[in-house]
Amino acid sequence: MTETPSIVPVTATEAECRALATFLGIAAVESCKATYEVRSRRDGGVIVNGTVGAAVVQSCVATLAPVPQTVVERVHITYLPPTVAAKLAEEIDFEVTGDDPPDVLDGTTIDLGAITTEHLALGLDPYPRAPGAEFTVAGETEEADADTPRSPFAELARLKGNAPDGER
Template identity: 40%
Template sequence: MSQPIRIEAIRQRGTEAVVKASAEQLAPIAAMLGLASLEALEARYTLSRNGERVKLEGRITTSLHQTCVVTLDPFPVKLDVPVKLDFAPEDEAGAAARRGERDDAEIDIEVLLNEDDPPEPIVDGVIDLGAVTLEFLALALDPYPRKPGVSFEAPAAEAGAESPFAALAKLKRGD
C-alpha cells in the first residue's frame, strides 16, 4: 500500500493527505498483519514543511476483525490511532540517530526518557504515507486479542493427579 509524496509538494502552512486502502488491498493487508479480516482502513494526515524537515500529524481509523486468543473466534475491533512523526533528510536523520555513539571498547547504555525520538529519514525526497499507515496500524493492534467478556481460566488440577516429573522419574527407574 504505497502512497509516496514528494517533499516539494508539501506546503509550509500544511498539506492535507488521505490514505485509503482499496477493496483489493484489504485482504492482503489483513493476511500480512495476521487479522481475521480488514473491512476499512483510512488515514488523514496534515504535513507541514520547514525547509527540508517535515512534520506529520493525523489519525488512522480502521474497522477489522481479530481472532480471540482464548476462544479462537473472530470479533470486531474499531481503532482510532493518533500519528505524530518528524522527518528529516536521510543524512540528517542518520546523524541524529548516531549522536551519542562512542568508539569506546566498553558498552555504555544511557536511556534518556524525556528526549524525543530521532526524525524518520526522507529517502530520495519522498515520504511513503502508505508505509507510515501500515506501521502505525501494526503497532496499534493488540498482540493477544480477547473477545469482550471472555476470560481464560486454567483447568483445575485433578485430585490425586500425578506430577509430570513424578511420571518421568518412574520411567527412569523402570517402574
C-alpha cells in the first residue's frame, strides 16, 4: 500500500443486509453503504477514514411498531504494527474523552465489513420510539397520587394480595 490514499466503497447485498439485521437484532437493514479512504503510514500502520450510512427499521420500545431510521457514522481508525503500538502504549496516556487509541494491525488485511458492522451498530438508536408512542407501566393509572411514589415492594405485595388495606 502506498501513501496515496485508496478510496474503497463497501455496499451490502440484500443477503448481507438480512444478515446484518439478524446480527444486530433489529427488524431490517434496508441498505448499508460505506466509503473509506485507506492510507498507509510510514511506520507500517494504516489510517482508515470514512462514513457508514444505512437505512434501518427498528422496533419501537413502547409499541413494537416499526421505526424507520437513517444511520450516518463517521469512521476514523488508526492501525499500527504490534511493535509500534506497544511502544506508543508505554509512552502516551490516553484520555477518556480523547481520540481512541490505535488498534494493532494483525496481519496484512483490514476487514472493512467488520468496521462497517461495528459503526452501524454504534449508530443505532438504543431506544427507538414511534411518533406519539408512550410508555406506561402495567397497573399504573393517571389517577394515582403523583406525590406518593410507589415502592416496588408495595406493588409486589399488592399483586400477591398481601398489601395493607390502604394500598390495594
